[in-house]
Structure formats: C-alpha cells, structure tokens
Amino acid sequence: MNKKNLSILSYITIIGWIVAFVKSKDLNPKSDLVTYHLKQGLGIFLVSFAVNIILSIIVMTVTSLYFLNYIGYAIFILWIFGIINAVNQQKKPIPIIGKMFENQFGFIN
Template sequence: MNNKTLSILSYITIIGWIVAFVKSKDLTPKSDLVSYHLKQGFGIFLVSLVINIALSIVVTIVPALYFLSYVGYVILILWIFGIINAVNEQKKPIPVIGKIFEDKFGFID
C-alpha cells in the first residue's frame, strides 16, 4: 500500500487504523504523512469515544438533553475533514481538535 492509501485508511474505523498502523511499520523510509494521519485518526477516535460515552450517560440521566446527541454530527464533519486532508496528501490538522494530537502518541512514530 502506498502512503496516500495508508493515510486514508487511518481514518476508516479502528480496524482500518490498526491495519494502517501495522502496514506503516513495514515502510522502509518512514512516512511523515502516514504518521501524521495515524495520530490525527487515533485522536479523533478517542475524542469520539469519550464524547459518545459521556453523552450517553448524560442523556440517560437527563433525557431532556437529548439534543446534545447532535454533537456526533460535528465529529462526523471533523472526521470528513481528516479524510479530505489525507486524500490531498496534506499535513493539516483537523479543525478545532487536531493541534492537540500533533505531538501526542509517541508510539506511532
């Protein structure tokens, strides 16, 4: 797989991320592009996991706050931005939350 494919795959579910992570270890010259998108993809996965768990607890306790479930659409839009950046082979952070993950997750490098 080439760098562009691995970058895109790093956003497609956690299974796609694992495949991209394992395949990126096999690349002889390490790709900064793939590492960058692996970090961004893992970061957005963690954010969506935490937000979804928190929102399901909040909505279970206070059903009147069901409108907060629309936050999931915001995460979907951010995820699409990440895929667009990977398709264009750009190392741009995901809006709002992307800068947080640029220097995190040292195990990916």
C-alpha cells in the same frame, strides 16, 4: 500499500487504523504523512469514543438534553475533514481538536 492509501485507512474505523499502523512499519523510508494521519485518526477516534460515552450518560439521566446528541454530527464532520486532508496528502490538523494530537502518541513514530 502506498502512503496515500495508508493515510486514508487510518481514519476508517479502529480496525483500519490498526492495519494502517502495522503496514506503516513496512514503509521504507518512514512516511511523515502516514505518521501524521495515524496520530490524527487515533485522536479523533478517542475523542469520539469519550464524547459518545459522556453524552450517553448525560442523555440517559437528563432526557431533556437529547439535543446534545447532535455533537456526534460535528465529530463526523471533523472526521470527514481528516479524510479529505489524507486524500489531498496534506499534513493539516483536524479543525478544533487536531492540534492536540500532533505531538501525542509517541509510540506511532
């Protein structure tokens, strides 16, 4: 797989992320683009997972706050931005939350 495909795959579910992570170890020389998108992909997955758990608890306890479920659509849009950046082979952070993950996840390097 080339670096563009691995970058895109890093956003497609956690299984796609794992495949991209394992395959990125085979790249010689190491690709900064793939590493960057692996960090962004893992970050958006973790944020989405945490937000969904928190929102589920909130909406189950206070049903009148059901409109908070629309936050999931916002995360979906951010995920699409990440895929677009990977397709264009750009190392741009995901809007709003991407900067948090640029220097995190040291095991990916």
